[in-house]
Amino acid sequence: MKAKRYVFPLAMATVVSAVFAADNQVGRNALSITGSSFLEMLSVIPPIFILLGLLDVWIPREKIISHLGEESGIKGIVLSFLLGAAAAGPLYGAFPIAAVFMKKGVKFSNVLIFIGAWSTTKIPMFMFEMGSLGVGFAVLRLAINIPGILLMAIVLEKTIGKESIEAIYAQATNMSE
Amino acid sequence: MYGIVVYFITGLLLVFSLIASRKKTLMALKKAWRSFERILPELIAILLFVGLLIALLNPETISQLLGESSGVWGLLIASAVGSITLIPGFVAFPTAAMLLDNGAGITQIALFISTLMMVGVVTFPVEKKYFGTRLTVLRNTMAFGFSFIVAELMGMILR
Incomplete structure (x- = not known):
């Protein structure tokens, strides 16, 4: 097998x-x-998995829920953005992290914001983009992407529906066991 | 460079964790390895495939195809290449700058960069494993559409 x-x-x-x-x-x-x-x-990928393993055994679910869970509001949104933006590495590195987040009870829209921020607003990449393509290009792209990521997270959450979200949480939890 | 920082922090935390509890640390490492091994086969295949794809495309042809006046076709090609391939940022940005210098349009390049970062066709098998087919398809489709908005806006403002 x-x-x-x-x-x-x-x-x-x-x-x-x-x-x-x-x-x-x-x-x-x-x-x-x-x-x-x-x-x-x-x-980046091997350390990401080690950090995830550590996060999983050391940080209790309640702690994560209070910062990023259903009731986390604006704070949760901002934090999800910052976590994604501080990242490095290709987008597929975000998936296992998002899976552990779901296992630990992070709100679905925050998971989507995290993935969105990771995909296109990573700070180290932003520096590099400014250097190669100019400040105007990089800043403008960032300025359009921030509201776009938020909007897409909201629309995706609404489109996908409650039942599917539960199924996704179950699958993600399974992947990070 | 950034990789070194990530490794360093990880190492430091591992040491703290080991001091705090040997058992929990071993558990964490076991989980880490299991999760990594779960996506490794797909990852290797994807990296081989993308290498081949990019090697087969040649940069001069791409510049021409993405020219300022390439219109709808240029946009379609830019979005297709950006969506399908997986290029590390430190290769993609200088490549994009080079394409711009060679006459590629700003809208086309913005579209290429945006789809490259947000849409992952080749990583579909990995994403699907975590989030299921439906969310993966929806997320990528929306990101694809959004990339056109980003590109059009950037083309309008920066031209």
């Missing part, structure tokens, strides 16, 4: 090897890009 899960990456590796055989230069480029993505992954 466990080995079966690795069929997908093995198939991909076979395709890449085939390309390598057909066109050495393209194969080399592909591997160098995969390598840099892999380095990016390694630079």
Whole structure:
């Protein structure tokens, strides 16, 4: 069963090897890009999982609920934003964190705000964006994204419905056991 | 650089945790490994796929396709490439700047950056594992639509 899960990456590796055989230069480029993505992954993903493990065993559910739960109001929204913005790393790094958040009783809209903030308002990336594309570009994008993330969180929560949200919480809890 | 800080903080907290309770720390590490291993196969496949995809696309062609006057097609291509690929920010921003210098339009580049960050087609299998198909589809669709609004606004203001 466990080995079966690795069929997908093995198939991909076979395709890449085939390309390598057909066109050495393209194969080399592909591997160098995969390598840099892999380095990016390694630079944040393993510590994220360790931090999550620590959070899970040390921080009680009640504490998280009081800051980010159903009754957390504006404070919860701002905190979710800041947590997402302080992050580093690709978006898929946010998913396991969001799952633990749900397990610990964080409000659904706050989870969505966290993911939204992570996806596009990360502070380290913002600095880098200003450097490459100019202050105007980066600041304007941020200014449009902040209300957009809030709006999308609200609309998503309304669209998805109570029952589905419960199912998602159950699945997320299962993923972070 | 940021990675070093993250590792350092994690290490520090691990040491504190170990001092406080050996048993709980081991439990935390076990959970960490299990959660990591759960998405590892998808992650490896995704990284291999994206490397191949980007290697097959060539930058000069992209610049032309995303030109100021490329209109609807340029927007479609920018959003498709941004949605499908997964490029680390420290590669994406300089690439975007280079494309702009080569004549790509600001709306197209804003769309590319926005979809790149918010929409994840290749990471769909990972996202689905955590949030289920419905939320994953809805979130990505909305982010895709929103990216067009961001891009249009930025194109209007920065032009």
